[in-house]
Amino acid sequence: xxxxxxxxxxxLGLTAVLLLWSLxxxxxxxxxxxxxxxxxxxxxxxxxxxxxxxxxxxxxxxxQQLQRGYQVYKEVCSACHSxxxxxxxxxxxxxxxxxxxxxxxxxxxxxxIDDKDGSAIERPGIPTDYFPAPYANDVEARxxxxxxxxxxxxxxxxxxxxxxxxxxxxxxxxNEPDPADVAKSPDFETPPGLYFNEYFYNINxxxxxxxxxDIVTYADGTxxxxxxxxxxxxxxxxxxxxxxxxxxxxxxxxxxxxxxxATGLGFLSYKSVWAGMKPKKK
Amino acid sequence: MSFAWANQYExxxxxxxxxxxxxxxxxxxxxxxxxxxxxxxxxNYMWNFGVLAGFFLVFQIITGVVLAMHYAANTEVxxxxxxxxxxxxxxxxxxxxxxxxxxxxxxxxxxxxxxxGFYYSSYKAPREMIWLLGVVIFxxxxxxxxxxxxxxxxxxSFWGAKVITGLFGAxxxxxxxxxxxxxxxxxxxxxxxxxxxxxxFLLPFVILGVVILHIWALxxxxxxxxxxxxxxxxxxxxPFHPYYTAKDxxxxxxxxxxxxxxxFFAPNLLGHPDNWVEANPLSTPALIVPEWYFYPFYAILRAxxxxxxxxxxxxxxxxxxxxxxxxxxxxxxxxFFLPWLDKSPVRSGAYRPLFKKFFWVFVVCMAGLFYLGGxxxxxxxxxxxxxxxxxxxxxxxxxxxxxxxxxxxxxMPFSITEAVLGRDDDAGSPPTPPAAGKxxxxxxxxxxxxxx
Numbered sequence: 001x002x003x004x005x006x007x008x009x010x011x012l013g014l015t016a017v018l019l020l021w022s023l024x025x026x027x028x029x030x031x032x033x034x035x036x037x038x039x040x041x042x043x044x045x046x047x048x049x050x051x052x053x054x055x056x057x058x059x060x061x062x063x064q065q066l067q068r069g070y071q072v073y074k075e076v077c078s079a080c081h082s083x084x085x086x087x088x089x090x091x092x093x094x095x096x097x098x099x100x101x102x103x104x105x106x107x108x109x110x111x112x113i114d115d116k117d118g119s120a121i122e123r124p125g126i127p128t129d130y131f132p133a134p135y136a137n138d139v140e141a142r143x144x145x146x147x148x149x150x151x152x153x154x155x156x157x158x159x160x161x162x163x164x165x166x167x168x169x170x171x172x173x174x175n176e177p178d179p180a181d182v183a184k185s186p187d188f189e190t191p192p193g194l195y196f197n198e199y200f201y202n203i204n205x206x207x208x209x210x211x212x213x214d215i216v217t218y219a220d221g222t223x224x225x226x227x228x229x230x231x232x233x234x235x236x237x238x239x240x241x242x243x244x245x246x247x248x249x250x251x252x253x254x255x256x257x258x259x260x261x262a263t264g265l266g267f268l269s270y271k272s273v274w275a276g277m278k279p280k281k282k
Numbered sequence: 283m284s285f286a287w288a289n290q291y292e293x294x295x296x297x298x299x300x301x302x303x304x305x306x307x308x309x310x311x312x313x314x315x316x317x318x319x320x321x322x323x324x325x326n327y328m329w330n331f332g333v334l335a336g337f338f339l340v341f342q343i344i345t346g347v348v349l350a351m352h353y354a355a356n357t358e359v360x361x362x363x364x365x366x367x368x369x370x371x372x373x374x375x376x377x378x379x380x381x382x383x384x385x386x387x388x389x390x391x392x393x394x395x396x397x398x399g400f401y402y403s404s405y406k407a408p409r410e411m412i413w414l415l416g417v418v419i420f421x422x423x424x425x426x427x428x429x430x431x432x433x434x435x436x437x438x439s440f441w442g443a444k445v446i447t448g449l450f451g452a453x454x455x456x457x458x459x460x461x462x463x464x465x466x467x468x469x470x471x472x473x474x475x476x477x478x479x480x481x482x483f484l485l486p487f488v489i490l491g492v493v494i495l496h497i498w499a500l501x502x503x504x505x506x507x508x509x510x511x512x513x514x515x516x517x518x519x520x521p522f523h524p525y526y527t528a529k530d531x532x533x534x535x536x537x538x539x540x541x542x543x544x545x546f547f548a549p550n551l552l553g554h555p556d557n558w559v560e561a562n563p564l565s566t567p568a569l570i571v572p573e574w575y576f577y578p579f580y581a582i583l584r585a586x587x588x589x590x591x592x593x594x595x596x597x598x599x600x601x602x603x604x605x606x607x608x609x610x611x612x613x614x615x616x617x618f619f620l621p622w623l624d625k626s627p628v629r630s631g632a633y634r635p636l637f638k639k640f641f642w643v644f645v646v647c648m649a650g651l652f653y654l655g656g657x658x659x660x661x662x663x664x665x666x667x668x669x670x671x672x673x674x675x676x677x678x679x680x681x682x683x684x685x686x687x688x689x690x691x692x693x694m695p696f697s698i699t700e701a702v703l704g705r706d707d708d709a710g711s712p713p714t715p716p717a718a719g720k721x722x723x724x725x726x727x728x729x730x731x732x733x734x
Contacts, residue, residue, distance in 0.1 A: 252546025
């Protein structure tokens with residue numbers, strides 16, 4: 001009885017404190033809200049027509065696309081963005097042979113030490129090296145980029161909400177603000193050194209537009225439109241973020257097929273074990 | 283520890299006889315989860331989640347031990363070690379995603395297990411100790427899961443740890459030194475990561491120990507059942523094996539199929555993208571939230587937005603933060619008192635018309651808190667979380683004690699056998715009219731088994 005009485009007193013007391021001191025002032029604020037800090041620009045992410053080849057349970061890499069995306073990363077993105085968790089040896093996933101990977105690795109300069117005197121030098125990469133970072137440290141990165149640090153791209157498609165479509169959208173989001181949206185957000189402006197991008201969470205992004213048409217010349221002759229390059233580099237970065245993506249899905253089919261089979265057998269044995277019991281009513 | 287009609291273990295071969303003499307472990311298993319444990323015959327699928335929880339505990343320990351072989355608790359390298367596991371370790375991605383989603387499934391089945399307990403009053407005498415140990419397990423699980431989420435050292439790991447350890451700072455007088463002592467510094471750092479790794483490795487085995495006590499305590503009165511009537515005779519029960527091993531077995535397969543679908547096709551569905559960004563003490567995420575399984579309690583914590591003041595004087599009695607912390611801890615501690623708050627002699631919610639209504643309101647309230655805990659701290663979510671938080675406490679502390687006093691329960695079946703078959707030849711009074719065949723038709727009142 002004491003416990004119940006104590007419970008009722010504590011419960012009523014806590015509820016009263018909550019309702020009178022937290023809910024009441026909050027509800028007044030709710031009823032007469034201050035003007036919210038509101039941007040009308042934010043767009044829903046877009047995806048390429050027909051989606052990406054790796055999407056869906058049956059998806060697979062399009063190695064041609066991955067190679068094109070790698071070319072975009074190498075020739076454009078890598079000037080400012082690192083890819084620290086990917087090694088050159090991983091490029092074999094993209095359909096390159098071992099010799100091609102070796103040659104590709106050698107085309108990058110990575111930090112090393114001189115064999116003779118141990119001084120810091122730059123040497124051509126070997127397959128076991130990881131992609132080199134464009135800046136020595138964050139301070140240098142800031143100094144070169146108008147006080148913004150270009151994020152590492154190894155995990156970018158997983159590190160953003162709806163990341164795959166986000167990267168694809170962001171690459172194509174450098175448009176003029178919609179005048180109707182501007183009218184709704186009168187205090188909107190794009191400060192100098194920033195660029196309007198309707199998909200960026202902060203609307204104004206420090207990265208200038210990069211994937212201008214024909215900024216790369218694709219080895220396979222594909223026309224390098226902004227849309228094409230956005231899709232290709234997104235596919236490449238998705239692979240970079242999770243090289244095991246396709247293996248994971250393919251393993252999943254076997255595991256689920258086995259589990260369904262085992263569950264089916266288990267259900268039949270359950271039925272047979274319980275067959276002797278009188279059926280439950282209802 | 284069991285019913286008189288329980289099957290007895292009989293070793294058949296010389297070897298098993300020899301073992302039985304020296305160490306009767308097979309006998310223990312036989313009586314605990316084998317043919318020697320009589321279980322009510324009418325258990326529904328809500329009684330499957332205890333076994334599932336046990337499965338996920340073992341699964342988490344196995345995947346966790348493997349992950350620990352490849353992990354390093356050092357803030358410089360921890361995030362990269364996870365990527366090493368994901369990319370270089372053979373099937374490391376399977377271990378990592380299995381462990382992360384395994385935690386989610388563990389909590390899912392535990393929540394269903396707990397709500398089974400709420401509806402069928404599994405906490406009532408003679409099963410209070412099972413319930414109390416269960417709440418201890420839940421608290422240990424929360425601590426373990428929280429510390430585990432810090433280990434990948436992503437943005438949400440760091441900021442989640444900062445917010446949750448910061449709660450201790452709200453305690454008057456000793457709060458700040460206590461927080462610094464727990465964290466090993468003023469913000470999560472290398473010491474924090476190391477001690478969390480150590481404890482994250484230790485606590486699952488503590489949980490395992492308490493689980494053994496939980497099952498031990500269960501075997502003294504035996505399992506409860508959906509009718510809420512205690513077992514009276516042999517026809518009320520079936521041996522655990524093969525009846526419930528078969529039922530648990532196929533149901534485990536079903537849940538594992540859902541689990542595999544998550545792990546292989548949507549492993550990041552329940553996670554936060556921010557945790558794929560390495561921890562950065564200088565960059566606060568836009569929205570700091572814990573994992574989904576803490577949302578209800580996080581919603582309760584955030585519901586207290588105003589200091590408790592003496593009106594018109596500006597004197598603060600208790601700060602909002604401390605109120606939130608008190609409420610959050612109280613929201614689980616109140617479960618410890620549940621066996622004494624709800625004094626209705628009837629166990630099963632099926633025979634408690636008034637309780638049943640409030641139970642479903644409470645389910646809606648919990649669902650609301652689950653949603654609100656992950657929502658942005660803006661209106662209308664704040665007001666809603668305050669209303670649901672108020673109901674949460676009113677439900678346990680005011681509604682349950684009063685309902686259990688004033689409620690008139692429905693008539694109950696004489697025995698489990700009658701609940702299942704609609705009749706029981708042993709029932710002392712005239713049997714239920716066969717036409718009705720419902721437990722709530724007009725079974726004799728004398729069949730009520732007061733819990734007190």
